[in-house]
Amino acid sequence: MNRIKSHFRDKKNYYILASVITVLFLIIYACYGAFPFGTKTIAHYDMYHQVLPFVGLIFDMFSGKISPVFTNYLAGGANIVGFVCYMIFNPFYLLLLPFGKANLLYSINIVFIIQIIAIALTFLWFIRKYFRLNDILQITFAFAYAISPYVLFNYTWFTWLFLYMLMPILAHYFIKMLKTGKIWGFTLTVTAMIYNCYGIGLTGQAIIFIIATVFIFSMIKDNQHRKTSMFKMLISYGIAVCFALPLLGVNVMQLTEGSRIGSLFDNFIYGQLFGGISYNINYLVTDSIALVFTVLFVIKCNKHNKFNQFLFISLLLCAIPLLIDGIQLVLCLGSYYGYNMRLSYVLTFLMMITSMLYTKNIMRRHNNIAEEKIEKYTERSISIIFCVVILLVTLCLSIWHEFLSSSLSNACSGGLVLLVYSIMPVGFIAIMVWLLYNYLKGKVRVKVFYVIMSILFVFQSLSNMFIFTEQGFSSTKGVKFLQNQSIERNINYTDRLKDFSDDLGCDTHILTNFSSFACFASQINKVPVEFSRKLGYNVSNNALSSFGGTVLSDALFNYKYYYSTSEINYPHLNLVASEKHKEKTYYLYENMLTINNAILLPSSSNLQLGKNISDNIQALYEYMGGEGTVIKSTTLDLIISDPNNDIGQGTLVDDETKHQTVNIMFKSRDYNRIMYSSLDVFQEYCVLIPNSSALELNTESNSLESLGYVEKNKSDYEVGIQIVEPYNKKDKYEAKDITIYEINYDKVAQLIQSLNNQNVDFQYTKNGFKVTANSNNQKIVISNANINGNSITINGVKTEPNSLGLIELDLNDGENLIVSEFKFPYTKVLLIALVVGGLGLTILIVFNYCLIKYKTIKNIV
Incomplete structure (x- = not known):
């Protein structure tokens, strides 16, 4: 019993912090009608359109419906290695699996809270190890870190949020490596960051490595210890890269075939060298309190203190990409991403450290003047009041924000809503300046300062939390409507779905068991993207949508069903289901003008597409056999x-x-x-x-x-x-x-009806498809994308597709059995990466062993 009491006494801050975050989010969910208090989901933006659908692919992979490398259900057949890698190495995505595929949009609400709690507890653990703060400030800073606007800005990807959780662990093991020489904690954390998100995790390591180097050279006085520590860090990064090399090699190859890959020089030429300054600075000031504390720390700190100098240089290194976006272009190899998505987990961590140090310095200066003694029951009362105030503020914010969003939602730009949100940071700063001034003059007691400052931090965090979550809640009714229809009609990915109203997003159809030619991902192959773009579909550099196009191209892509949030009056569409709700009505139509995935055309048919949509549609019509x-x-x-x-x-x-x-x-x-x-x-x-x-x-x-x-x-x-x-x-x-x-x-x-009279038998398989067709000097066009990795045989003889966005094959006379299987196209790259990584790993481990045994670099060489 005493052991249990001792445990709760030592760990009470962890339990309080986890409980407060849980209650706060449940209140928010209740206010906005999100699960478990309604049907809305926290999933929005990438989480809704890309992340959860790809988790759905993991379900299909485990159930044997698709292979781990390929699916027919995206973009006319897609290489999903990159998608799987994004999901499989993050434990929080795996937490979604027990809830089932049909409940992903609901279970994300629960797992999201767990993720935020994990970030908060990790940072609290770091605070307790390295900072001597009282309980209230420990909880405040841990809460402020987990609910920081910088964190919430990245909430649409668990992979990004996971980096915030790993950052305190990385800092701890870095310090431990310098003190003890043990590298494996630091090495495995770096590896976890890369595997968790090889784009952002790896890019961020460039800045982290520079910051760590600055720490070593500024904080370690002994020259030999400095050299050894530097070699230890280099070995750690080398081992981490060797561990990650197979993953990096495969994904780099896939990205080179993707539609998002850009030219470094093109981005410089088109003005992205300094173009994002306004956007990035606007992002920086969203956490106004942490920013003010950081600036005050830089101004007021002891400039001769080595650690303070290190923090100043580190903050400057993180701030440089705010002013020069060209640095991001170099870090991202030419593909531009916002600063907030790339380095914010490093910046947030540093700003919270400086905020804590500034607070600690204020405490120390005041306590040297007068030591206050507060009885235990008063301290407990303050803690209880603190928690109650947080809950009351949450409720008030909910009512206040609901009022603003309902009564002023149609206000013009620059109206009251914008005014209120722009004044909030100014108000915070004014209160803090007043508080600090009076505190230093001795007019404000220590505990009062604790409480007021904590409330300010929490109030700002909650304000941003409500703003982001209110924008982020999505309805699940459209997805549920389609899920029910797919069960009723036994769809199970056999027919493609067109999102006529552009309501679902490019990947969300995966959750409904429909297939589609759409896809949204950085790794999407550029072949189907360019083909669809030229036919008038809604296409960007990393999104291929079913929205747009014409009735002719829809038939070619076999869009058997149309999903819409408004009525469609086309004679070839039969309404098969509708579901009316307060906010909108959902419709499902069956398209009677479709081609069953494959058509036979004369061998002389040739399709050339240019930039003009009208010319392309006419060319497609003639290619398919149309006249006039x-x-x-x-x-x-x-x-x-x-x-x-x-x-x-x-x-x-x-x-x-x-x-x-x-x-x-x-x-x-x-x-x-x-x-x-x-x-x-x-x-x-x-x-x-x-x-x-x-x-x-x-x-x-x-x-x-x-x-x-x-x-x-x-x-x-x-x-x-x-x-x-x-x-x-x-x-x-x-x-x-x-x-x-x-x-x-x-x-x-008339053309579609004539093409449907052809005798073509088409079937999907787990890793491709089978087609049987009777040909007489003809070619076959299959509405699957012609991508690297397709291994196609005609009557057992391997053949190569013609140069078309879709699969186009010349047939032999008589009956033809066509079998397509996707074969992993980067086997050689993977083997080379494994060999090189293995050799590098062996050399580095041996070198580290020698470094431990002989103590110094000089004795090794």
């Missing part, structure tokens, strides 16, 4: 000014806003058609409003926006297009930047 013209297009300025244009008559409408509005009356035709629009220039923001229904056009990719189906001989179909001001005020939209397209629906429908 299937698409017409005209820019919006000609629709307004030229009555003889091919599309219709446009009229400019004056309204009270500054936006340009055009109403278009389409010409009557003797055929049915579908109308589309696209923005032809790279701009940041545009809204098209067909039929008074606001639709946002993703302008990064020139994607096609459907303007609706127009029946033949109909001349009264009108659509309104409103062009709003761009996000970047330097840009300006004009009518000539928008193109209107008309596709002959009757010709497309």
Whole structure:
């Protein structure tokens, strides 16, 4: 019994901290209707669109549905080695597995709390080891670290959050390595950082290595000890890289084939050398209290103290990329990422240390003047009051923020909401200055200072926590609707799903058991991305969406089902299910104009795609066997000014806003058609409003926006297009930047029906597909991506696909059995990495043994 009491007495801060964080998040979940108090999920942005779907792939991998290296369910067949590596080495992703694939969107709410608690407890453990602070300040700083705005900004990836947890462990083992010469704790922590997130973890090590080098040269006086420590650190990093070399080699190879890889020099040329200063500094001041304490520490600290000099240099090293984004381009090998995603876990750790040191210095100076004695019961009362205040502040913040978001959600930019959030940091700083001034004058007691400062830290953290989580909660109803439909229809990845409203995200279909040609990931292969871009789909440098495109390309990609949050009036779409909720209604349509994954074409067919979407669609139509013209297009300025244009008559409408509005009356035709629009220039923001229904056009990719189906001989179909001001005020939209397209629906429908009469038997397999087709001087086109690793045989003879984004094969006369299996394409790279890593590991371990045995570098060489 005494042992239990002693344990709780020694560890009470851990239990208090974990309990406070748990209660706070449960209150937030309850306020916003998130699971377990509702159906919303904390998953948003990457967590919703990419992370959880890839965890879903892990479920399918363990159940034997897919292989560990390949899946047919993304981007027409995707190499998933990089995806799996991101998930499998992080324990917090593995915590999701017991909850089941269908509950991932709910279980993330629980595991997210566990992750934040783990970050807080790790930092508390570090504080107790190296800082002599009282209980209130220990809990305050640990809480402030875990709920720091810098941390919350990265909450969409557990891999990023895990680095915040590992940072205190890395610092501890670094100090231990310098004191004892034992390297394995530090080495394994560096390895864990790289394996957990080989992009950010490895990039951050460049700065950490420089900071550690500064520490060694500034803090170790003995020259021989300094040399030995430096060699120990070099050995540790060498071993860590050798451990990680197989993973790094494979993923570097995969990234070189990806669509996101950029040119270092291109990024410099296009102005990203200094372009992110405003954004990065704005990010830096989000944790205003820690920033103020850090600045005050730098100003007030003893400049002759070696450790203070080290901290100053370290903070400067972390601040340089804030001012020169070109440094990030070098660190990231040309692919630009925001500062907050790359080095914030190092910056946050250093800023919390400086904040604690400044607080500690203030305590020491005051205690030298007058020592205060407070009885135990008073100290306990203050602790209880502190916890109660936190809970009350949380509730008040919830009510306050709910009021702001509901009553002022439509406020213009620069309104009250922005004013309130901009004043908050100023208010914090003013209170802190007043508090510090009066404290140093002896007008404020020590414990009062503890409590007020703690509340300030916590209040700021909670403010940011509410802002980020309120923005981050997502509805799960659309995913649940599709999950239920996939079970009812026994889908199980056999048919592709088109996200017509762009509501789900590029990877979320994985959670619903539908397949899709979409994918969102840095490692996505550039082949299907470029092919889809040229056909008018919503595509960016690391996202391939099913949104956009035309009825013709949708048929080619076998989009058997359309998911939408609004009704679609296309004659080839049959409504098979709908589900109405308060905020929106979900619809599922079955597409009757699809091709079963493979079509036979004449051997002479050839497809060449360029930059013009209209020409590409016409080329695709002819390639698939169509005759005549299937698409017409005209820019919006000609629709307004030229009555003889091919599309219709446009009229400019004056309204009270500054936006340009055009109403278009389409010409009557003797055929049915579908109308589309696209923005032809790279701009940041545009809204098209067909039929008074606001639709946002993703302008990064020139994607096609459907303007609706127009029946033949109909001349009264009108659509309104409103062009709003761009996000970047330097840009300006004009009518000539928008193109209107008309596709002959009757010709497309006739072509698809004729292609479906072909006798082609297509089946997916675990690692590829099988096709049986009767050919007579023909080629076959399969709607899977032609990527590196596809091993294809025709009647047992290995063959290479033709140069098309999809798989295109020349067939023999008669019956052809086509088998495609994805084979891991980097086996040689992996073997070389294993051999080189193994040799390097052996050499470094032997060198470390000699260093221990002979004590000094001089005796070894």
